[in-house]
Amino acid sequence: MEEEKISRRDFFKKSFTLGAAAAGAVLFSRVKPVFAQNRKPTILPYDLVAVMGGEPEYMFDRGILELGGMKNFVSRGSTVAVKPNMSWYAAPEEAANTNPGLVKRVIEHCFQAGARRVYVFDNILGYNTYEQSGIEYAAKEAGARVVPGNSERYYGKVSVRGAVRLSRIQVHEVLLEADTLINIPVLKHHSSTHLTIGMKNLMGCVWDRQYYHRNGLHQCIADFLCYRKPDLTIIDAYRVMKNGGPSGRGNAEVMLKKMQILSPDVVAADAAAAAQAAMWGVWGADNVKYIRLADEMGLGTAGLSSLRIRKITL
Amino acid sequence: MKKTKKRRSIFLILRILISLSILFTFFILFFLPAGISGERAFLHSFPGRSQFLPAILRAGSRASIGAGILAGSIYLFTFFFGRFYCSSLCPLGTVQDGINRISPWRNKRRYRSSKYFPIIFRLSFFTISIVLFFLGISFVLSFTEPFSVFSRMEKHLLKPLVLLVNSGAALLARIFGMYLEIEKNIAAASGILAAGVSFLILFFLSFFRGRLFCNTLCPAGTMLSFPARIARLRIVFHSDRCTSCGVCEGICKADCISSSQKMIDYENCILCFSCIDSCPAGALSYQPVKRPVTKQTGRSAGEPGRVQSRRTFLKNSVQGLFVLAAIFIVQRSVRFPKNAYGITGTGSVPVLPPGSGSAGSFYARCTACHVCISKCPQKVIRPGGIQFGIKGLEKPFLDYGTSFCEFECNVCSQICPAGAIPPISLKSKKRIKIGTASIDNMRCVVFKEGTACGACAEICPTTAVFMVPYTPGLPAPEVTPEVCIGCGACESACPVLGRKAITVTAEKIQGTAAVRKQLPGYAAEIQPGNSFSKGEEPPQDSGGFAF
Numbered sequence: 001m002e003e004e005k006i007s008r009r010d011f012f013k014k015s016f017t018l019g020a021a022a023a024g025a026v027l028f029s030r031v032k033p034v035f036a037q038n039r040k041p042t043i044l045p046y047d048l049v050a051v052m053g054g055e056p057e058y059m060f061d062r063g064i065l066e067l068g069g070m071k072n073f074v075s076r077g078s079t080v081a082v083k084p085n086m087s088w089y090a091a092p093e094e095a096a097n098t099n100p101g102l103v104k105r106v107i108e109h110c111f112q113a114g115a116r117r118v119y120v121f122d123n124i125l126g127y128n129t130y131e132q133s134g135i136e137y138a139a140k141e142a143g144a145r146v147v148p149g150n151s152e153r154y155y156g157k158v159s160v161r162g163a164v165r166l167s168r169i170q171v172h173e174v175l176l177e178a179d180t181l182i183n184i185p186v187l188k189h190h191s192s193t194h195l196t197i198g199m200k201n202l203m204g205c206v207w208d209r210q211y212y213h214r215n216g217l218h219q220c221i222a223d224f225l226c227y228r229k230p231d232l233t234i235i236d237a238y239r240v241m242k243n244g245g246p247s248g249r250g251n252a253e254v255m256l257k258k259m260q261i262l263s264p265d266v267v268a269a270d271a272a273a274a275a276q277a278a279m280w281g282v283w284g285a286d287n288v289k290y291i292r293l294a295d296e297m298g299l300g301t302a303g304l305s306s307l308r309i310r311k312i313t314l
Numbered sequence: 315m316k317k318t319k320k321r322r323s324i325f326l327i328l329r330i331l332i333s334l335s336i337l338f339t340f341f342i343l344f345f346l347p348a349g350i351s352g353e354r355a356f357l358h359s360f361p362g363r364s365q366f367l368p369a370i371l372r373a374g375s376r377a378s379i380g381a382g383i384l385a386g387s388i389y390l391f392t393f394f395f396g397r398f399y400c401s402s403l404c405p406l407g408t409v410q411d412g413i414n415r416i417s418p419w420r421n422k423r424r425y426r427s428s429k430y431f432p433i434i435f436r437l438s439f440f441t442i443s444i445v446l447f448f449l450g451i452s453f454v455l456s457f458t459e460p461f462s463v464f465s466r467m468e469k470h471l472l473k474p475l476v477l478l479v480n481s482g483a484a485l486l487a488r489i490f491g492m493y494l495e496i497e498k499n500i501a502a503a504s505g506i507l508a509a510g511v512s513f514l515i516l517f518f519l520s521f522f523r524g525r526l527f528c529n530t531l532c533p534a535g536t537m538l539s540f541p542a543r544i545a546r547l548r549i550v551f552h553s554d555r556c557t558s559c560g561v562c563e564g565i566c567k568a569d570c571i572s573s574s575q576k577m578i579d580y581e582n583c584i585l586c587f588s589c590i591d592s593c594p595a596g597a598l599s600y601q602p603v604k605r606p607v608t609k610q611t612g613r614s615a616g617e618p619g620r621v622q623s624r625r626t627f628l629k630n631s632v633q634g635l636f637v638l639a640a641i642f643i644v645q646r647s648v649r650f651p652k653n654a655y656g657i658t659g660t661g662s663v664p665v666l667p668p669g670s671g672s673a674g675s676f677y678a679r680c681t682a683c684h685v686c687i688s689k690c691p692q693k694v695i696r697p698g699g700i701q702f703g704i705k706g707l708e709k710p711f712l713d714y715g716t717s718f719c720e721f722e723c724n725v726c727s728q729i730c731p732a733g734a735i736p737p738i739s740l741k742s743k744k745r746i747k748i749g750t751a752s753i754d755n756m757r758c759v760v761f762k763e764g765t766a767c768g769a770c771a772e773i774c775p776t777t778a779v780f781m782v783p784y785t786p787g788l789p790a791p792e793v794t795p796e797v798c799i800g801c802g803a804c805e806s807a808c809p810v811l812g813r814k815a816i817t818v819t820a821e822k823i824q825g826t827a828a829v830r831k832q833l834p835g836y837a838a839e840i841q842p843g844n845s846f847s848k849g850e851e852p853p854q855d856s857g858g859f860a861f
Contacts, residue, residue: 050861052858127350193768250832275861313858
């Protein structure tokens with residue numbers, strides 16, 4: 001039988017096409033179809049867990065246990081996007097950013113649950129805040145991939161359905177790839193919205209913040225949940241900035257409160273945190289419009305009396 | 315004819331090595347980002363600060379002893395070695411040598427005597443450019459100062475290419491999951507124009523006439539030509555070996571060797587050593603002579619040739635030192651003039667880098683080298699066009715359209731080669747007021763549309779812009795002008811399209827901002843009796859859960 005001979009030209013043509021296709025696949029693989037993020041909904045033991053009195057890492061260990069473990073949120077072989085607050089040029093003690101130890105612990109749990117890759121990112125409001133907040137170092141120690149968010153090239157356009165003001169937004173590319181979104185805000189006062197917690201933290205996922213400010217800040221914050229809700233929100237209230245937020249400049253008062261709130265419902269978590277902040281005397285904490293809006297739009301539940309809450313004091 | 319293998323001149327090799335090392339070191343330091351930290355910025359300031367004319371200017375304008383020692387040393391060494399600076403240390407010289415190399419006239423040069431370029435032309439051009447510079451009209455000096463010319467060409471012509479490669483490399487790196495630092499290239503029309511014109515002129519000068527620029531327009535060249543005339547070490551003819559073949563005259567970039575007369579014009583000789591290297595008979599050498607003369611005649615080295623009188627020697631020395639002293643003194647006296655602004659007609663007041671004092675003071679010191687523009691991490695410093703008058707042409711200003719001056723950064727003051735932006739500590743820089751913000755209520759969305767914003771207050775580094783209660787649940791922004799440093803963060807954060815609702819007006823003379831001790835408005839400590847947002851008393855803090 002005659003051997004089929006491939007000419008040199010054919011060989012190069014085929015190799016090149018294969019190589020180009022492979023490169024294209026790698027380049028575009030970040031954009032996954034929307035349905036990849038839907039997982040089988042699991043019934044959790046509680047809707048909201050609040051822990052008080054320990055170090056952030058230990059409080060998270062206890063809290064996530066109450067929710068049935070990280071495996072309820074992270075599937076084996078999946079990609080996780082972790083969104084802490086690391087927007088501010090401040091050291092961890094200033095409580096303008098999320099506690100780095102907490103971020104590290106969450107990432108470790110993700111890997112233990114079998115995550116293939118964990119991304120950490122934020123659209124920051126300063127220079128070199130990734131390093132100054134201590135979160136980049138902590139995240140890398142835990143094995144996460146820290147991605148910049150300070151250039152438009154890292155964002156992809158998506159459309160949002162069912163929102164009042166947002167129709168098209170540019171979200172960070174890791175959101176397009178991730179199966180799970182874990183939201184780790186720090187609870188603090190905010191000069192414009194009174195409080196910044198979980199829903200406001202998600203503003204760091206989009207490129208054009210000015211659009212939010214221009215088109216009804218509270219409405220846009222609520223609208224983001226029409227695009228994607230975080231699978232798990234962990235509110236860091238270990239240190240809480242009482243006033244002068246979000247930057248903390250001007251000798252803002254930082255309270256050591258040693259608290260943490262965990263919930264798959266970011267609206268519920270925010271409502272609980274707001275009630276707590278109001279008790280601590282943060283001005284305006286009882287009147288946070290975006291929590292009300294999200295509740296009215298049915299994007300979550302702000303009425304805590306209807307939820308199954310587990311409270312732990314260490 | 316038997317071709318003998320001649321030994322290359324050691325001086326030529328040394329000169330090429332040194333000049334290329336300096337060129338490549340400068341490129342690396344130019345192209346890398348300097349970050350915002352002080353230590354890194356100091357390293358990146360090395361190219362500009364090590365050059366001759368910037369050092370003189372810096373010594374004069376900021377009384378920098380280090381700069382004075384550097385400039386003085388270069389000048390004094392020229393008394394001994396000749397114009398070694400021009401071939402070995404000046405990067406613009408190396409660029410010209412490169413262009414000369416590709417010229418078909420490379421070894422077909424011919425001697426042009428000093429009659430051709432009367433010293434009076436060089437001196438008057440030099441004097442005019444220095445005098446204009448101190449009057450605040452610097453573009454004559456800034457277009458001929460060699461380091462500034464080189465730096466502008468590098469920033470506007472070469473760096474965009476480097477950043478393109480950086481961008482491509484970053485794209486490639488992402489395939490492998492790595493994230494390279496990407497520096498954005500901000501194209502400035504006035505900068506590109508200036509650099510392009512400079513490059514074209516330089517190209518034609520070098521291509522056709524070698525180092526013509528160095529011996530006519532260059533202020534450093536003019537200054538160093540004085541000590542070079544009486545330098546102890548010089549290139550001399552050995553008349554016993556010279557066959558008057560003319561090879562040396564053909565290759566001389568400075569057109570300063572006469573092969574027939576066995577003569578060199580030392581004020582024009584830039585010590586490239588190509589003549590020594592090319593001489594087939596080895597009749598030229600670089601060596602000390604007993605009695606320095608202005609032109610070396612054909613007599614053997616060491617023999618007194620046309621000996622210069624002591625009077626001429628003194629005249630040359632005094633001339634040179636006088637020029638140097640004059641620059642120190644005049645620059646030192648250019649302080650913040652009373653009418654500090656000094657720019658008329660256009661009405662536009664520029665925001666200047668913190669530390670520069672005022673437009674009058676700044677424009678009288680800046681050579682428009684654009685190093686600050688290149689190194690600014692926020693890319694907020696841009697070269698001016700004519701919007702600030704002719705004095706502001708090519709001079710840096712802060713453009714708050716899309717960027718702002720980072721609070722934690724003082725890189726521009728650390729790297730300014732001419733001392734136009736004096737080196738200031740980060741702590742001092744945070745107090746310097748370069749402008750004042752003010753809010754236009756007609757354009758602010760809080761007042762105009764009743765929706766929440768406060769992007770300005772959020773990002774303000776000094777709490778000059780802060781939020782006050784306006785309507786229930788809706789705070790509004792307000793400015794305390796004394797606290798504002800004019801960094802422009804608020805202006806760049808303002809989401810209003812077109813003209814922003816909060817804008818910074820430049821301070822004509824930069825001052826000191828006040829520091830706020832206590833947070834203003836409702837953000838301050840809750841006092842007993844203060845109403846909570848809904849008019850109720852805040853709940854009692856039980857120390858437990860609130861839900």
